[in-house]
Amino acid sequence: MKGLLKRNKKTFIFMTSLLLFLIGVGVIQEIVKNLKPFEDVPVVSVETKDENKNQGSEVLKKPVNDDVKVSKGFYDTSLDDKKLEEALVYFEGVYRPNDGIDYTKDNESFDVYASASGTVIRKENDSLLGWIVTIEHQKGIQTIYQSLDDIKVEKGDQVKQGDVIGKAGNNVYQSTLKKHLHFIVSIDDKTVNPDKYFNQKIEKIKTTS
Structure with a gap:
């Protein structure tokens, strides 16, 4: 009886660990799926105040x-x-x-x-x-x-x-x-x-x- 309980406990721990692992893999896959390729990310131009100054205002x-x-x-x-x-x-x-x-x-x-x-x-x-x-x-x-x-x-x-x-x-x-x-x-x-x-x-x- 004790041996059966011990085996069931191990099985429960294993199945729980496997379930958590599969959930983690699914979450990671969903995150990766929603990531944009690097080339699709817009490039933001950062300019200093002087560089962006309108010459016509001089x-x-x-x-x-x-x-x-x-x-x-x-x-x-x-x-x-x-x-x-x-x-x-x-x-x-x-x-x-x-x-x-x-x-x-x-x-x-x-x-x-x-x-x-x-x-x-x-x-x-x-x-x-x-x-x-x-x-x-x-x-x-x-x-x-x-x-x-x-x-x-x-x-x-x-x-x-x-x-x-x-x-x-x-x-x-x-x-x-x-x-x-x-x-x-x-x-x-x-x-x-x-x-x-x-x-x-x-x-x-x-x-x-």
Whole structure:
């Protein structure tokens, strides 16, 4: 009798263990069945606040520090005769309207900064104008930096506002200015007076041009 009870107890323990094992296997199979393949799991892009910043909300800044002075302004027909005369460039016996602003610092070199965030679409050494870098900010809006030296960027680079893109250098076209930066703002391939657009939001520049 005791032997029978002992065998029944072992059988009960075995069957209980087997049942619990089978239940556990079933639960695991159900969990695995409901798991999504790795490739089906959506990838969430995590961006910093700066990286997600809308470039259009930036305002156009001057490309130089405050201690750098304007040596020749943009030829703007709304100016008086004296300022118009000062905005002419004399080269090879001909006077031409200045299509940008020229900055100098007592013939010292100085840092040149990106006026706004954008993409470098041109880096070229011109025989008259010197090294040129062009940055596109939004479609049709470009800033152009001429007479550069020690350039820090390459074509295709993404730059942020305030990044150093190079230093002021020399060129043949305005050799009398010695070390200087020639700065141009272009909207739909038309040069405009940069002074009218400094501190304006990039996204609004085209609507006010």
